Amino acid sequence: MTQLPGLLDTEAIRKDFPILDRVLHDGKKLVYLDNAATSQTPRQVLDVLNEYYEQHNANVHRGVHVLAEEATELYEGARDKVAAFVNAPSRNEVIFTKNASESLNLVANMLGWADEPYRVDADTEIVITEMEHHSNIVPWQLLAQRTGAKLKWFGLTDDGRLDLSRIDEVITPKTKIVSFVLVSNILGTFNPVEAIVRRAQEVGALVLVDASQAAPHMALDVQALQADFVAFTGHKMCGPTGIGVLWGRQELLEDLPPFLGGGEMIETVSMSSSTYAPAPHKFEAGTPPIAQAVGLGAAVDYLSSIGMDKIAAHEHALTEYAIRRLHDVPDLRIIGPTTAEERGAAISFTLGDIHPHDVGQVLDEQGIAVRVGHHCARPVCLRYGIPATTRASFYLYSTPAEVDALVDGLEHVRNFFG
Amino acid sequence: MKLDSMYQDVILDHYKHPHGRGLRPGDAEVHHVNPTCGDEITLRVRYDGSRVADVSYEGQGCSISQASASVLNELLVGKELGEARRIQDAFLELMQSKGRIEPDDAMEELLEDAVAFAGVSKYPARVKCALLSWMAWKDATAQALGEEPAKADGKTA
Numbered sequence: 001m002t003q004l005p006g007l008l009d010t011e012a013i014r015k016d017f018p019i020l021d022r023v024l025h026d027g028k029k030l031v032y033l034d035n036a037a038t039s040q041t042p043r044q045v046l047d048v049l050n051e052y053y054e055q056h057n058a059n060v061h062r063g064v065h066v067l068a069e070e071a072t073e074l075y076e077g078a079r080d081k082v083a084a085f086v087n088a089p090s091r092n093e094v095i096f097t098k099n100a101s102e103s104l105n106l107v108a109n110m111l112g113w114a115d116e117p118y119r120v121d122a123d124t125e126i127v128i129t130e131m132e133h134h135s136n137i138v139p140w141q142l143l144a145q146r147t148g149a150k151l152k153w154f155g156l157t158d159d160g161r162l163d164l165s166r167i168d169e170v171i172t173p174k175t176k177i178v179s180f181v182l183v184s185n186i187l188g189t190f191n192p193v194e195a196i197v198r199r200a201q202e203v204g205a206l207v208l209v210d211a212s213q214a215a216p217h218m219a220l221d222v223q224a225l226q227a228d229f230v231a232f233t234g235h236k237m238c239g240p241t242g243i244g245v246l247w248g249r250q251e252l253l254e255d256l257p258p259f260l261g262g263g264e265m266i267e268t269v270s271m272s273s274s275t276y277a278p279a280p281h282k283f284e285a286g287t288p289p290i291a292q293a294v295g296l297g298a299a300v301d302y303l304s305s306i307g308m309d310k311i312a313a314h315e316h317a318l319t320e321y322a323i324r325r326l327h328d329v330p331d332l333r334i335i336g337p338t339t340a341e342e343r344g345a346a347i348s349f350t351l352g353d354i355h356p357h358d359v360g361q362v363l364d365e366q367g368i369a370v371r372v373g374h375h376c377a378r379p380v381c382l383r384y385g386i387p388a389t390t391r392a393s394f395y396l397y398s399t400p401a402e403v404d405a406l407v408d409g410l411e412h413v414r415n416f417f418g
Numbered sequence: 419m420k421l422d423s424m425y426q427d428v429i430l431d432h433y434k435h436p437h438g439r440g441l442r443p444g445d446a447e448v449h450h451v452n453p454t455c456g457d458e459i460t461l462r463v464r465y466d467g468s469r470v471a472d473v474s475y476e477g478q479g480c481s482i483s484q485a486s487a488s489v490l491n492e493l494l495v496g497k498e499l500g501e502a503r504r505i506q507d508a509f510l511e512l513m514q515s516k517g518r519i520e521p522d523d524a525m526e527e528l529l530e531d532a533v534a535f536a537g538v539s540k541y542p543a544r545v546k547c548a549l550l551s552w553m554a555w556k557d558a559t560a561q562a563l564g565e566e567p568a569k570a571d572g573k574t575a
Contacts (some may be wrong), residue, residue: 357455357544363545378456417430
């Protein structure tokens with residue numbers, strides 16, 4: 001077996017993930033390389049979810065009975081865990097949403113309805129990048145259409161990085177918000193936060209960081225990022241689906257208006273008007289995803305017990321190995337950075353002129369799960385003149401043997417369509 | 419092996435040597451996309467009275483979607499509209515069968531090379547690939563015959 005420095009004890013870790021034992025298609029062992037789409041869930045999280053429903057299930061912040069108090073304590077306890085996980089200065093800065101898309105949409109809507117100095121209107125500009133997931137493009141297009149604001153973006157270099165050469169022309173004193181991805185879900189690129197934040201701060205623009213592909217894979221420190229908002233989702237970091245997070249600076253959350261109205265987010269309500277609860281509840285209208293938040297708390301515990309730095313080192317070693325092996329596959333072109341430096345563990349590629357759909361289908365027949373298509377980042381495909389890519393993405397339980405299986409699988413694909 | 423039931427030689431042949439590919443003059447043009455995977459097709463139809471005079475197309479996508487467009491061209495060009503629609507309906511039924519229809523002689527006679535797609539119907543994610551050009555043809559035909567208002571862009575449902 002291939003040994004690489006920095007690898008985790010995957011033999012032990014994989015025992016925590018029952019699904020990884022699945023055998024598909026007449027005896028092919030599952031090789032799960034679609035972690036950028038969603039991660040698998042360890043027993044530790046599944047047990048907590050079960051226990052929540054079997055022992056503590058109730059609505060939160062309402063009843064005075066035992067179950068209601070337990071559920072509330074578990075839900076708010078999850079907020080504490082997530083706050084500590086991202087080094088938030090205050091637990092009240094952690095808003096639970098249903099996913100990262102909702103977190104991003106929440107900010108876009110807050111800014112559309114905000115008073116000065118945050119208000120996005122016809123005289124202002126919004127800045128994103130060409131490598132955003134559709135969830136960090138469409139909400140801003142909607143906001144621009146509704147307000148008349150101008151939408152601008154950073155383009156990409158040929159090697160899959162942000163082109164910041166004209167940063168002063170892209171981010172200007174008219175810019176109200178700069179929203180960009182920390183790690184690209186299609187290219188894998190790790191973006192230079194500091195340069196962008198510095199320029200945004202110069203012109204007084206807010207910064208929103210989409211950390212969906214970062215939070216699962218590396219230590220995330222919202223204070224070090226110096227952003228104003230950070231969004232991510234639970235199901236990519238060993239948690240359940242249906243739970244996302246928006247972290248925001250406290251004074252902004254106090255100043256900005258709510259988006260969704262309903263129960264839980266109010267202080268008092270009369271027939272003519274209402275006053276609102278302080279953040280985070282101001283932004284959590286209605287019954288929240290309680291079990292999912294509790295599950296995310298358990299996921300955060302699980303990841304922390306292994307150590308985010310160790311997970312990052314594991315993935316870095318694996319990415320380096322995967323890139324080295326993929327370089328040897330004839331006709332394979334990596335779309336994105338072609339070294340393991342400043343990049344995450346999602347690797348997109350094309351294989352000659354074999355369509356990614358066909359690549360994915362033949363890999364699936366061998367038990368290998370990859371993602372094919374435009375990965376909700378169609379502008380990236382347009383930028384590089386390709387219809388789609390095949391993407392392999394790794395996580396803490398991925399192994400060099402799985403990289404080998406992928407490379408062998410691709411050889412099989414080439415023979416099949418050759 | 420299951421894969422061979424999807425990637426029949428007939429399909430791979432059409433993929434590698436497509437019939438009637440390229441855009442030629444037509445009475446209507448549509449552009450259909452498969453938003454989940456990025457398959458795209460631009461398709462034109464030309465009618466000579468009620469006869470399908472030409473179906474021309476240009477697109478990008480997987481072997482299934484491209485081969486399906488080629489088979490469509492081969493099957494429908496030269497047919498009377500009623501017959502073409504019968505073929506389209508039969509193909510649609512086959513593709514929505516989830517692998518439960520075993521094509522019989524009558525179906526093979528009607529669908530010719532298109533019966534090779536029976537195996538694809540077992541793969542829900544790929545059925546849309548196979549149907550992309552057929553839905554585009556249906557849409558373009560409706561437009562060419564003035565059956566519904568023209569739309570510049572469409573999606574395969």
